[in-house]
Amino acid sequence: MIEIKGLNKYFPGRGRSEPVQALRDVDLTIRDNEFLTILGPSGCGKTTLLRNIAGLVPWDTGEILVDSQPVRGPSPERAMVFQNFALLPWSTVLANVAIGLEIRGEPRGPREAKARELIERVGLSGFEDRLPGELSGGMQQRVGLARALAVDPSVLLMDEPFGALDEQTRRLLQEELLRIWEQTPKTVVFITHSMEEAVLLGDRIVLMSARPGQVDDIIEVPLARPRSQHINELGESPEFASITTHLWTRLRSMQVLNT
Amino acid sequence: MSSAEGPALNIDRLLDSRWFLRALAFAAFALVWQVYATAAGGFFVPTFTETAAAIGRQLASPEVWQAFATSNIAMVLGFGLAVVIGIPLGFLMGRFRLAERAINPYLNILLVTPLAGIIPLLMMSLGIGLASRVIVVWSFAIVMVVVNTRAGVRQVDRSLIDMVRLFGAGELGVWRRVILPGSLPAVLAGVRVALGRAVTGMVIVELVMVSVGIGGLILRYQAFFRFAELYGMVVLIILEALILLAIVDWVQRKATPWASMTSIRD
Ligand SMILES: Nc1ncnc2c1ncn2[C@@H]1O[C@H](COP(=O)(O)OP(=O)(O)OP(=O)(O)O)[C@@H](O)[C@H]1O
Ligand SMILES: [Mg+2]
Numbered sequence: 001m002i003e004i005k006g007l008n009k010y011f012p013g014r015g016r017s018e019p020v021q022a023l024r025d026v027d028l029t030i031r032d033n034e035f036l037t038i039l040g041p042s043g044c045g046k047t048t049l050l051r052n053i054a055g056l057v058p059w060d061t062g063e064i065l066v067d068s069q070p071v072r073g074p075s076p077e078r079a080m081v082f083q084n085f086a087l088l089p090w091s092t093v094l095a096n097v098a099i100g101l102e103i104r105g106e107p108r109g110p111r112e113a114k115a116r117e118l119i120e121r122v123g124l125s126g127f128e129d130r131l132p133g134e135l136s137g138g139m140q141q142r143v144g145l146a147r148a149l150a151v152d153p154s155v156l157l158m159d160e161p162f163g164a165l166d167e168q169t170r171r172l173l174q175e176e177l178l179r180i181w182e183q184t185p186k187t188v189v190f191i192t193h194s195m196e197e198a199v200l201l202g203d204r205i206v207l208m209s210a211r212p213g214q215v216d217d218i219i220e221v222p223l224a225r226p227r228s229q230h231i232n233e234l235g236e237s238p239e240f241a242s243i244t245t246h247l248w249t250r251l252r253s254m255q256v257l258n259t
Numbered sequence: 260m261s262s263a264e265g266p267a268l269n270i271d272r273l274l275d276s277r278w279f280l281r282a283l284a285f286a287a288f289a290l291v292w293q294v295y296a297t298a299a300g301g302f303f304v305p306t307f308t309e310t311a312a313a314i315g316r317q318l319a320s321p322e323v324w325q326a327f328a329t330s331n332i333a334m335v336l337g338f339g340l341a342v343v344i345g346i347p348l349g350f351l352m353g354r355f356r357l358a359e360r361a362i363n364p365y366l367n368i369l370l371v372t373p374l375a376g377i378i379p380l381l382m383m384s385l386g387i388g389l390a391s392r393v394i395v396v397w398s399f400a401i402v403m404v405v406v407n408t409r410a411g412v413r414q415v416d417r418s419l420i421d422m423v424r425l426f427g428a429g430e431l432g433v434w435r436r437v438i439l440p441g442s443l444p445a446v447l448a449g450v451r452v453a454l455g456r457a458v459t460g461m462v463i464v465e466l467v468m469v470s471v472g473i474g475g476l477i478l479r480y481q482a483f484f485r486f487a488e489l490y491g492m493v494v495l496i497i498l499e500a501l502i503l504l505a506i507v508d509w510v511q512r513k514a515t516p517w518a519s520m521t522s523i524r525d
Binding site: 078082 | 416418419421422423424425426427428432436437440515516517520
């Protein structure tokens, strides 16, 4: 369980200007093995929140507990998937997937075996020796996903992972992510700009409001699991339509306030 | 060979061969030179063929080889020191704000100073020995190494650093796994430019102050009106620089094969 209590985060302003408050009094409890999606206007602090949970950057007040332990820095229990994939361009697919294990000091044999297993799982067998520059965006993000899964994290932090992909590739990867999550459940915190994606993937949707970012609403998604086999039909269902309408009403009122 | 066109002259393939294009450009250049020198050059401009003959004589002359050796000792030392000192400086400045603040003023001074102008000052304080020549070459080259290395470090993708830190890498791991390889293309680009500047510095110092080596020889040719040899010397310097650049390019291709993959040129 991840407990975020009264989190406030400021960034120093440029020169003499006032500090910018990125997060205000964020309270949020994320259940074990829950698929949580976070939706909110651009610049509302979603990435900042995720980097706080990851332990990459400090915050100002409040606390983050993972399984009752305060977060003090990065931990191998929490892996991240990046919007821009963040693959090492000079390393092969195999080395990229294995890097987490390598940093942990896993010997070559077991680490490459594990990496090959995950490469197969994301459907990239045969591409082990390619460089990232030789792959399409969708394939690169499969590598990013395999790399995060290779260290068996209990929490997967995903920052708009499919935001840079085209519609069809995005849909394929959504299905694949759901399939993997259904087989090996873990806590997923998934940031997205797409209302549709937030509903189709999430158990709950956290709606954040802009500047300073705060939790505006938390919405339970009543769509049945498992969903990986029929994402498309779910997208046509009346429940889906009513949630997206609700989300849109909320988001639109925020945008109006903002402009 | 895979196409069924047979042995007929394949113009596309010929145009694709860079050696063909280079030979063509060179032939055009030689022709223009020859025509110009014959028609309008007079006493001061040797023709292409005269220069070529002079180069032939020079390549057989121990005096010329000796001059190149003398000059290049200063070049190799100055350039080597610029690389060995410049790369760490660039790394520090790119990663740590404090280092940037402390070193940047001096870098800027080196960047804006007309170096040829301070050569006489150097000679007065250090004499006309090897040391002053090395220092001049070093000052010509080091700025390019530092500036490019620093730029390379700064453009390293922040999410790559996040990624290795999340997997547990410390500062040392971040350097080894991300910053060093990530900035290598820019570092080598800096070394490449610095090499060109080092060759320039090598010749300028000998022309302006210490007339030894290549510069000394050039001054002598000039004094004795041996213009074909003078031109030949210039060509030989260019040849040396091109060979050195080709070596750096080769290292660049071998060491950073991924860098060309993201190029926007096809
Ligand atoms: N390193 C930083 N220094 C100063 N301000 C920052 C920094 N990082 C983020 N901010 C500011 O904090 C706020 C939240 O940024 P953040 O990147 O978390 O937003 P986001 O919700 O992820 O936006 P997007 O949807 O566009 O990715 C923004 O106003 C941003 O300008
Ligand atoms: Mg963001």
